[in-house]
Amino acid sequence: MTKIAAGSSELNALWGEPTSPTSLFDKNRHNHYDLTTFFRWDLAQGTVTDWNGAVNFFASEDLITGLMDGLTEEVGDAAPVVLYQIGRQWGALDGQAFDRWFTEEFQRPVRQTNLLFLLETWWWPFTAQGWGRWEIDLSLQKQGFLLLNIFDSAIARTLGVVGKPVCHLYAGLFAGFLSHLVSQVLECAEIQCYSMGATYCRFVVGKAAAIQPVHTWVSQGLGVREIEKRLAGGQALCPTT
Numbered sequence: 461m462t463k464i465a466a467g468s469s470e471l472n473a474l475w476g477e478p479t480s481p482t483s484l485f486d487k488n489r490h491n492h493y494d495l496t497t498f499f500r501w502d503l504a505q506g507t508v509t510d511w512n513g514a515v516n517f518f519a520s521e522d523l524i525t526g527l528m529d530g531l532t533e534e535v536g537d538a539a540p541v542v543l544y545q546i547g548r549q550w551g552a553l554d555g556q557a558f559d560r561w562f563t564e565e566f567q568r569p570v571r572q573t574n575l576l577f578l579l580e581t582w583w584w585p586f587t588a589q590g591w592g593r594w595e596i597d598l599s600l601q602k603q604g605f606l607l608l609n610i611f612d613s614a615i616a617r618t619l620g621v622v623g624k625p626v627c628h629l630y631a632g633l634f635a636g637f638l639s640h641l642v643s644q645v646l647e648c649a650e651i652q653c654y655s656m657g658a659t660y661c662r663f664v665v666g667k668a669a670a671i672q673p674v675h676t677w678v679s680q681g682l683g684v685r686e687i688e689k690r691l692a693g694g695q696a697l698c699p700t701t
């Protein structure tokens with residue numbers, strides 16, 4: 461419980477009080493996420509570069525299925541962990557890139573900016589690239605957790621309903637990026653997935669010790685409401701409950 465309280469105050473200190481992100485948006489200047497503005501097409505070179513200078517390629521659902529099948533064939537049951545670690549490294553690297561382009565575009569330091577505004581700005585390129593829309597839920601912020609919803613996850617949508625969470629790449633991406641943002645080791649667990657029959661995917665991010673039991677609760681079949689009730693009650697630090 462003490463750890464959660466400490467985490468909460470640290471997160472609040474670092475992340476600031478939530479305010480409406482929309483008030484900070486200069487839509488005329490920064491709204492550049494439609495298909496023809498965000499991507500720069502060079503047909504002669506055969507390349508697609510995005511607004512922030514990263515080279516993109518377009519992948520079909522067959523490619524995603526093939527990658528998942530190939531990885532499972534190579535590493536078996538470890539595939540989710542491998543995907544999570546790939547996502548985590550991606551998130552950490554993307555955090556460095558985000559620091560650069562955010563500072564350049566908004567002329568202000570990343571860590572002196574409202575948390576919601578930061579997160580919304582970070583995810584916009586992912587939405588434009590087809591990774592899905594998201595929604596941030598701060599209802600457990602006091603307990604030191606950030607909740608994230610992803611609508612139309614590219615991976616879950618491709619794999620369909622398979623009865624278990626499949627968005628390990630997303631979970632790693634959130635853990636990697638947010639760890640970079642707050643300079644702490646954070647972990648992420650998917651507590652509800654489209655591939656479990658839900659209408660959208662839901663993730664919880666927090667300190668490693670607090671997230672560890674969440675994986676067990678998910679594998680035990682606990683529903684999202686029960687998991688969040690436990691997180692809200694501070695039971696995340698008591699893995700035996």
Ligand SMILES: [Zn+2]
Nearest residue numbers: 616627653661
């Ligand atoms: Zn999912």
